[in-house]
Amino acid sequence: MKHLDKKINAFLKLGKYLRKKQIDSKLHSLILKTQNNNRWFIYKNSLNALKIWGDSLRKENILKWSSKYNLAYKNNKKIGIIMAGNIPMVGFHDLMCLLFSNHIGIIKTSSSDPFLIPFLYNKLVEFEPELAERVIFKKKIDFVDAIIATGNNISIKNINEKFHSYPSILRGTRSSIAILNGKESEEDLKLLSNDILTYFGFGCRSITKIYVPYKYDFTLLKKILKEKSEAITLIEYLNNFKKIKAINEIIKNNFHVAGKLIIIESKNINAEISSINYEHYSSIDLINKEIESRINSIQCIVGNVNKVNFLKFGEAQKPNLWDYADNIDTVEFLLSL
Incomplete structure (x- = not known):
């Protein structure tokens, strides 16, 4: 499937970009901007999260992860994604699942982490222009067909009240x-x-x-x-x-x-x-x-x-692509819609 190969190649290029020993000036500036926006997101931690993603986005990992799914084209639906902001880049896996499933994403990034994920999405579009207009970043989510949300138990309760009739993955405190x-x-x-x-x-x-x-x-x-x-x-x-x-x-x-x-x-x-x-x-x-x-x-x-x-000790902060939060397979959910 050519469309799948193009996506895989885009993520492979992103992985290579993130694995560079010396990050470029634009990414460096965004990491500093992230730290200034949220003092808990110190430069070292944001860089660490980006390097972990760089290591994850290797060919053997992406093929192992994606090969279990039927990712053929299907009807596009609008998926609302409300991202958490407790650690840097924590919502990027949901974005990746969305892009491979061919839906349209309406994404609300956390105010604690509003810069890095949109930047990486734009990088993916730079590597593969067919990914353009697949994601819209908004401050408020309405008019979607399904919802994926991550947050604390209080915020998830509020989200559930608003979107209770929608197909959803709602992840609270663990x-x-x-x-x-x-x-x-x-x-x-x-x-x-x-x-x-x-x-x-x-x-x-x-x-x-x-x-x-x-x-x-x-x-x-x-x-x-x-x-x-x-x-x-x-x-x-x-x-x-x-x-x-x-x-x-x-x-x-x-x-x-x-x-x-x-x-x-x-x-x-x-x-x-x-x-x-x-x-x-x-x-x-x-x-x-x-x-x-x-x-x-x-x-x-x-x-x-x-x-x-x-x-094993030392693996908790380095999830594989196939390690889903709350053990709920996000891609299977998206393909079921």
């Missing part, structure tokens, strides 16, 4: 967890520190809770997290760290301090920025039951466990 057995290597824990701190703890793929055996020795983990977190200088993060530490001292919670990160004993999966939660476990069977009971609140599970749904 968190990710890690299961430790106490036998992890120093390298394992360094990779885990990336899963925890890469985007300051924002995003559903950031590890916000760890399960540890009783009598777990936190010494090495605290040392590694201290080394990783000490590099953080963002004042908003540091203010949050001071607040969380003070609150837990006042209410006399059990917690550990690892540099600029608080590790709090809690049954909650969600954690405040600048903190993660931990809980002791006595058996893997009990952990499995815990996971099953909270499966709709969990995005990723990390650990040295030989199970299909477990990720």
